[in-house]
Amino acid sequence: MACIRQIFLFANIVAFHLVTMQAKSSFKFTNINCSDQDIKFSHFEICRLKVIGRGVVSLNIKAELYKTPVTNSTIIMALYKKSNGFQPYLYNYTIDVCAFFENRKRYPVVKMIFAYNDAIVVKDLVLNEDMFRFLPLPAAEYVFKMKVFAYNDLKSTVEVRFHRQDSLMP
Numbered sequence: 001m002a003c004i005r006q007i008f009l010f011a012n013i014v015a016f017h018l019v020t021m022q023a024k025s026s027f028k029f030t031n032i033n034c035s036d037q038d039i040k041f042s043h044f045e046i047c048r049l050k051v052i053g054r055g056v057v058s059l060n061i062k063a064e065l066y067k068t069p070v071t072n073s074t075i076i077m078a079l080y081k082k083s084n085g086f087q088p089y090l091y092n093y094t095i096d097v098c099a100f101f102e103n104r105k106r107y108p109v110v111k112m113i114f115a116y117n118d119a120i121v122v123k124d125l126v127l128n129e130d131m132f133r134f135l136p137l138p139a140a141e142y143v144f145k146m147k148v149f150a151y152n153d154l155k156s157t158v159e160v161r162f163h164r165q166d167s168l169m170p
Contacts, residue, residue: 026055026129026164026165027055027129027132027133027162027163027164028055028129028162028163028165029049029057029127029160029161029162030161030162030163031049031159031160031161032047032048032049032059032158032159032160032161033047033157033158033159033161034047034061034063034156034157034158034159035156035157035158036155036156037154037155037156037157038153038154038155038156040066040067041065041066041067041150041155042063042064042065042066042155042156043063043064043066044061044062044063044064044156045062045063045064045119046060046061046062047060047061047062047158048060049127049160052126055128055129055130056126056127056128056129057126057127058124058125058126058127059122059124059125059126059127059160060122060123060124060125061120061121061122061158062119062120062121062122062123063119063120063121063156064118064119065118065119065120068118070150071098072098072150072151072152073096073097073098073148073149073150074094074095074096074097074148074149074150074152075094075095075097075146075147075148075149076092076093076094076095076146076147076149077091077092077093077094077095077144077145077146078091078092078093078144078145078147079091079092079142079143079144079145080142080143080144080145081140081141081142082140082141082142082143083140086143089142132164135164137164138164139163139164139165139166140163140164141161141162141163142161142162142163142164143159143160143161144159144160144161144162145157145158145159145160146158146159
């Protein structure tokens with residue numbers, strides 16, 4: 001009789017555990033590639049992802065500007081999903097950089113060191129996988145691509161590769 005109770009209790013614990021399991025996604029940032037399109041305009045000195053801990057990386061970019069000040073700049077950001085090559089996927093935004101930095105109070109989360117006359121520096125921007133957990137993206141490999149234009153000419157491209165994986169966790 002006691003053995004049946006223990007089996008019943010164990011079955012209830014297993015059933016409760018299975019019912020309360022929820023999907024957890026993990027993001028792994030794998031690579032960054034910064035390419036100069038106009039060497040006379042700018043040059044990337046630093047472009048790297050540094051692993052800080054499990055699921056946490058630090059982004060560091062330093063781009064020297066040779067023709068300053070820049071008064072007309074645009075960034076096109078897009079997300080690509082791997083599916084027989086990388087295909088455009090859902091997100092494609094165009095941002096006027098000058099208007100963005102003129103109105104920094106509107107974007108208090110962005111913490112960047114930005115010098116208009118010498119260099120563009122992103123130092124130790126922490127990318128934690130928990131920050132991206134609730135993005136509505138299916139499990140796949142992705143590329144986040146930024147194309148930087150100045151005076152309507154392509155000056156540089158930055159690509160960050162990552163993959164998202166779903167798993168069941170208690």
